[in-house]
Amino acid sequence: MELSCHCGNVKITVAHSPEALTSCNCSTCNRYGSLWGYYTPNQVQLSFITDIAGTSVPATKAYRWGEEYIEFHHCQSCGCLTHYVTTDKVPDAKYGINFRMAPITKMKDIKVRHFDGADSWKYLD
Template identity: 35%
Template structure:
């Protein structure tokens, strides 16, 4: 089942290819500021429409990922690998979708700030 979402102003549209099995709530320095939770898909399987070219990237740390946000409304939409290799992991912010989707997904807590382990089990 596909799911359609968008940034707050609607300039960026997102389409998930399927319902995620889980979402991840991370407490790393970036995720705790941007929110989430994140759902992960194979890079290239999530459709991202940006017809007005409003998406902007933020890159930090080991410079392997870019976190994307709408330059109009500042909604963080997703993160993607900088090298753009198909099949790599791709994170999508579930907060940009119908709240019913988020309510239907188990959200796991991940300690990205310290131990790099799940802290909900």
């Protein structure tokens, strides 16, 4: 499955859809309105638009908050939040892919789970 930001600068390829997506209510995710699908780094392929010389255009800008366990990546061209990666502070590397970047037809049948990242750190369903 291929996902991309609005302008197409950032493309994300994953082999399969996740069983469920996570809607988190933490202070960051709540503002982003993201729906996360989780993968290991080897399950995700990122690609970016290249310039005429074939070198990668700086595609994303990262944002870290609080204890900096997660680095949120936004397209530098259109501003879409495309994904996050865990930082070196987390023992098991993980990618969170924002499935709001997927075609609606590809995500309509994926269950959405609600996670209380603002308080209890538990799924609410």
